Amino acid sequence: ALCVSGAAVAAADERLLQLKPMRSFFAGEVVAVQSEANGRDKPGGLVYAIVDSGVDGGDARRTVALRVGNANKTTQAPSLSVYSFASQRLTASLEHAQAAEDVPANADSGAAAEAAPALNHFGERNRTAA
Numbered sequence: 238a239l240c241v242s243g244a245a246v247a248a249a250d251e252r253l254l255q256l257k258p259m260r261s262f263f264a265g266e267v268v269a270v271q272s273e274a275n276g277r278d279k280p281g282g283l284v285y286a287i288v289d290s291g292v293d294g295g296d297a298r299r300t301v302a303l304r305v306g307n308a309n310k311t312t313q314a315p316s317l318s319v320y321s322f323a324s325q326r327l328t329a330s331l332e333h334a335q336a337a338e339d340v341p342a343n344a345d346s347g348a349a350a351e352a353a354p355a356l357n358h359f360g361e362r363n364r365t366a367a
Contacts, residue, residue: 240267242284242286243285243286243306245272245283246283250269253323254269254320256320258315258319260294262301262319264290264291266288266321268321269283269284269285269321269322270283270314271284286304286314288303289311292316297317300313
């Protein structure tokens with residue numbers, strides 16, 4: 238799934254969301270925030286945003302500079318309303334290691350590479366991989 242700033246958070250990504258206002262945020266990091274009201278005095282769902290400049294952790298009252306939608310506009314959001322995504326590196330590494338164990342010991346390196354699943358950036362198996 239592509240993370241486009243201002244686009245609604247994909248259902249597959251929602252399970253990775255975590256609210257940790259005391260953590261550091263890094264420039265260029267993809268996060269999620271509540272979208273603006275849709276003109277009906279009701280907030281929309283969560284949308285992707287990009288952290289504009291890094292912010293040190295430790296203070297839940299600080300604000301985070303974000304770019305949501307229009308890349309030329311920066312907005313400030315309280316860290317209490319900025320959702321980060323849980324890292325899937327460990328999960329992806331474990332799945333890859335498990336897949337490698339399933340390859341016979343006498344298989345050549347080419348066969349092992351073919352047997353390893355193609356994973357997307359969230360550590361999930363690609364659906365388009367053959």
